[in-house]
Amino acid sequence: xxxxxxxxxxxIFSGEAWNSGGGIWLAAxxxxxxxxxxxSGDAVCEYDSEEDFDAAKASKMLLLASGEEEFWVVVDSKxxxxxxxxxxxTGWRFQEEAEHEAKGLTxxxxxxxxxxxxxxxx
Numbered sequence: 001x002x003x004x005x006x007x008x009x010x011x012i013f014s015g016e017a018w019n020s021g022g023g024i025w026l027a028a029x030x031x032x033x034x035x036x037x038x039x040s041g042d043a044v045c046e047y048d049s050e051e052d053f054d055a056a057k058a059s060k061m062l063l064l065a066s067g068e069e070e071f072w073v074v075v076d077s078k079x080x081x082x083x084x085x086x087x088x089x090t091g092w093r094f095q096e097e098a099e100h101e102a103k104g105l106t107x108x109x110x111x112x113x114x115x116x117x118x119x120x121x122x
Contacts, residue, residue, distance in 0.1 A: 001025045001041035009039055022100040028053075035059075042093040043084075063090060071118040072098035076111060081121045091118045 001009075006017035006025035015029025015037075028038040036047040045058040052059070063085060071091035074082040082105075084092050092098040098115035105113040 001027070001039070005041075006039075013037075020100075022096045022103075024094075024097055024100060040097075061085070072115045073118050073121050074098055074102045074105065074113050075116045075121055076113050081116075082113075 003017070003019070003025050006027045009015075009027040010017040010029070013027070013029045015027055017025060017027045020026050024040070026038055026040050028036060031037055031046075034048075036050055036053050038045045038047065038053060042064050044062045044064065045053075046060040047053040047057065048059050071093060072095050073084075073091035076082070083089050084101075092101065092115075095115055095117075102113040102115050105111070
């Protein structure tokens with residue numbers, strides 16, 4: 001999702017839009033029951049708290065992608081594939097999102113991670 005889309009969506013829900021890094025725009029709002037709802041270009045996620053959002057622990061997730069798009073996954077130096085949704089074996093819709101995730105994993109673990117197209121991953 002681009003900045004204009006994120007701002008428009010945030011306005012609809014009286015939420016906020018922000019660039020989460022690497023050109024990735026999100027829209028989010030606090031629901032009346034205390035849940036944190038976050039919209040990205042390819043998913044809507046519900047988090048029990050902002051801490052769960054920071055830890056990427058969604059309590060519910062709805063993927064918006066149809067499956068016909070090009071997807072990207074994160075691969076470690078040994079060739080192990082990490083999916084955005086391991087059960088459905090789907091990756092990130094945009095290369096930039098997968099690269100952003102790979103950089104985050106590299107900085108947290110010191111191990112080398114990189115983005116690869118899903119159809120090219122082992």
